[in-house]
Amino acid sequence: MYLVAGLGNKGARYAYTRHNIGYLVVDRFADRCSIALERKVFGCIVGKDARQGIVLAKPDTFMNLSGGPVSSIVGWAGVPREQIIVVHDDMDMEFGRIKIRWNGGDGGHKGVRSIAETLGSPFFYRIKVGIGRDPVMAPEDYVLSRFPKGCLGELSEILDRVADAIHTFIHEGKEKAMNMYNRV
Numbered sequence: 001m002y003l004v005a006g007l008g009n010k011g012a013r014y015a016y017t018r019h020n021i022g023y024l025v026v027d028r029f030a031d032r033c034s035i036a037l038e039r040k041v042f043g044c045i046v047g048k049d050a051r052q053g054i055v056l057a058k059p060d061t062f063m064n065l066s067g068g069p070v071s072s073i074v075g076w077a078g079v080p081r082e083q084i085i086v087v088h089d090d091m092d093m094e095f096g097r098i099k100i101r102w103n104g105g106d107g108g109h110k111g112v113r114s115i116a117e118t119l120g121s122p123f124f125y126r127i128k129v130g131i132g133r134d135p136v137m138a139p140e141d142y143v144l145s146r147f148p149k150g151c152l153g154e155l156s157e158i159l160d161r162v163a164d165a166i167h168t169f170i171h172e173g174k175e176k177a178m179n180m181y182n183r184v
Contacts, residue, residue: 002170003079004029005044005057005070007088007111009144018131019143022087022111023058025129028159029166030056042072054170055079064110067118074119084124085166088112091139093130095151096158098165098181100174101126125174129162 006026007019014020030037035047035056044057055077059069074084082102088111093099103122106113116122134142147155161181169177 001050001053001055001077001079002083002085003055003057003070003074003077004085004087004166005059005066005073005115007063007066007086008058009062010060014144016146017144018147019063019089021089021129021131024155024159025087025127025162025166026056026058029163032163032167042076043069044073046073048077059111064114066111067114067116070115071118081119081121081123082125085127085169086112086115086124087127087129087162087166089131089143090128091131091133091143093128093132095130095132096154096161097130098158098162099128099130100165100169100178100182101128102174125169127162127165127169129158 004026006022008014008023009019030047033049033052033054035049035054037045037047037056039046040060043061044059047056057073059066061069088109102125106116112126165177165181168180
């Protein structure tokens with residue numbers, strides 16, 4: 001069983017903000033795999049397909065409290081650490097870049113920090129999705145700002161690429177996914 005957890009902030013106020021790109025990726029992947037995200041389990045909006053061996057989760061909380069719900073889903077679904085994939089935004093990568101990584105620090109990302117603390121370990125996979133940085137705007141304001149309408153087409157392509165990366169990771173292996181998608 002694989003767990004794909006997309007990070008974001010709950011509520012309409014945060015929909016389509018840069019910090020919610022993890023939610024958007026999980027929604028896109030769910031559509032592709034025909035997995036309905038309709039159950040609320042342990043503080044997450046969850047979809048599960050036992051036949052495909054996939055659990056999708058969006059913690060229904062604020063970003064910095066993601067750890068409790070994700071940790072509960074890991075236990076509930078019996079997912080081993082090497083099959084946990086956390087999808088989140090990264091301001092230190094240019095918009096649209098994808099990086100798949102095992103272990104490591106949280107890079108200042110409070111959602112990733114919360115998950116590592118609650119699991120008691122940083123040993124899980126992360127798919128970082130670059131959202132870029134605004135040199136003028138404060139980081140906390142930038143991540144909570146919405147994507148401009150002019151880049152929604154590009155955003156849709158990025159969501160497709162990340163969904164492809166997750167599919168490759170699960171069905172063809174993590175090494176292949178990392179080799180294909182960690183390129184600049």
